[in-house]
Amino acid sequence: MKVSVKYFASLRELIGEASATVEIEENTTVDALWLSISERKNVEFDNVMMTVNMEYVKPGCRLTAGDEVAFFPPVTGG
Amino acid sequence: MKVSVKYFASLRELIGEASATVEIEENTTVDALWLSISERKNVEFDNVMMTVNMEYVKPGCRLTAGDEVAFFPPVTGG
Amino acid sequence: MLVDIRKESFNAYQEILSYQASQDFSGKCGATASFVGSMRDFNDDRKVTSMTLEYYPGMTEKHLNAIAREAIEKWNLLDVLILHRIGKIKIGEDIVLVASWSAHRKEAFESCRTMMEQLKSSAPFWKKENTTAGSKWVEKNTSG
Amino acid sequence: MLVDIRKESFNAYQEILSYQASQDFSGKCGATASFVGSMRDFNDDRKVTSMTLEYYPGMTEKHLNAIAREAIEKWNLLDVLILHRIGKIKIGEDIVLVASWSAHRKEAFESCRTMMEQLKSSAPFWKKENTTAGSKWVEKNTSG
Numbered sequence A, B: 001m002k003v004s005v006k007y008f009a010s011l012r013e014l015i016g017e018a019s020a021t022v023e024i025e026e027n028t029t030v031d032a033l034w035l036s037i038s039e040r041k042n043v044e045f046d047n048v049m050m051t052v053n054m055e056y057v058k059p060g061c062r063l064t065a066g067d068e069v070a071f072f073p074p075v076t077g078g
Numbered sequence C, D: 001m002l003v004d005i006r007k008e009s010f011n012a013y014q015e016i017l018s019y020q021a022s023q024d025f026s027g028k029c030g031a032t033a034s035f036v037g038s039m040r041d042f043n044d045d046r047k048v049t050s051m052t053l054e055y056y057p058g059m060t061e062k063h064l065n066a067i068a069r070e071a072i073e074k075w076n077l078l079d080v081l082i083l084h085r086i087g088k089i090k091i092g093e094d095i096v097l098v099a100s101w102s103a104h105r106k107e108a109f110e111s112c113r114t115m116m117e118q119l120k121s122s123a124p125f126w127k128k129e130n131t132t133a134g135s136k137w138v139e140k141n142t143s144g
Helices: A009-015 A030-041 B009-015 B030-041 C012-022 C059-075 C105-122 D012-022 D059-075 D105-122
Strands: A002-007 A019-023 A049-052 A068-072 B002-007 B019-023 B049-052 B068-072 C002-006 C031-038 C046-055 C079-085 C087-090 C094-102 C125-131 C134-137 D002-006 D031-038 D046-055 D079-085 D087-090 D094-102 D125-131 D134-137
Touching: A002 A009, A002 A030, A009 A030, A009 A068, A009 D125, A030 A049, A030 A068, B002 B009, B002 B030, B009 B030, B009 B068, B009 C125, B030 B049, B030 B068, C002 C059, C012 C031, C012 C079, C012 C094, C012 D012, C031 C105, C031 D105, C059 C079, C059 C094, C059 C105, C079 C105, C094 C105, C105 D031, C105 D105, D002 D059, D012 D031, D012 D079, D012 D094, D031 D105, D059 D079, D059 D094, D059 D105, D079 D105, D094 D105
Parallel strands: A002 A068, B002 B068, C002 C079, D002 D079
Antiparallel strands: A002 A019, A049 A068, B002 B019, B049 B068, C031 C094, C031 D031, C046 C087, C046 C125, C079 C094, C125 C134, D031 D094, D046 D087, D046 D125, D079 D094, D125 D134
């Protein structure tokens, strides 16, 4: 199945792209997706924040076809 | 010795005047002054606040000639 | 630092704008916290039509200045603005403005709220509410 | 309730004035607390010349709207205004505005500060500081 992935800020720069469509197996968790992406891109990043469909999720959250997943560093607004 | 006395808000209305010059004995405390005024004016008032020369004082504060004493109800600004 | 007692009505945010325009906080100030108290048409369950605010000329100014100076020192603020109305106040008019300028937000928030609580509990002002059933002195401020 | 992301610079207090003029709080609102965060020319010990703010289109608006709605419900507020800059920000420009309108001061103060802390800890914005020594992402917000 396919999910869309977005990256922001320093993580976007490290990954080298702002978004991608990724093919994953069913029942993949969001942290497993991050692990495979970070290994493939050879990116090390502590404290990555994860959202699915614009809501913060725990690492074990299982993905569904068509989900919008985002990975980004700690937020620094305000 | 003489001190000047001011009254504010509901206490001013109960006393019937905004200020007065009062003759007191040396070493009179501010609460003794209030007791004599409230008895003379026949005014009962809980929670009277007291200042001497525009600073809040404790009841036992001793007065000095020329002091500006004020008695007023709890403040309600803001 | 500006502390002022106003007989005439004022617009709190216009006052902040004018005050900021007269100062040079730009680049140094990261955080401004402000509080505006305005005249409601009710208090507890009473319908209020207007209000008269009495003060203690001399002491009120002195007391508010002390509140502002102590806050600037305690929280290392860039500046403080305190305005308070006296006299007859109509529904919707601003009664009080307290604003703190700081490098950081924690100091701005804490100083603004503390100054407002100090003002409420100890600055010599007294409100008399005019209701459809007559006039009445407000006996006590609600705790913050 | 108004939550808005701004590409162009804004003046926070002018925005409060315009928003108030468009609403009818008069007589109901006794207390307004507001916080304005502005662009400083330093952070820790670095000299900063400008800043670029990135956000997550869609999620940022959704998240700020949730913060505002929950505050209105929790503190029974009359209204909330949240504005946040994105893009390139110059020294002295306003970055964020959070304002709460309430009948009472306790609710105004607490909701304003809580919304600001929630925004700082969870709203998807990222700052990149441009200094005389190059550009650098801010790694972490200071705690409030």
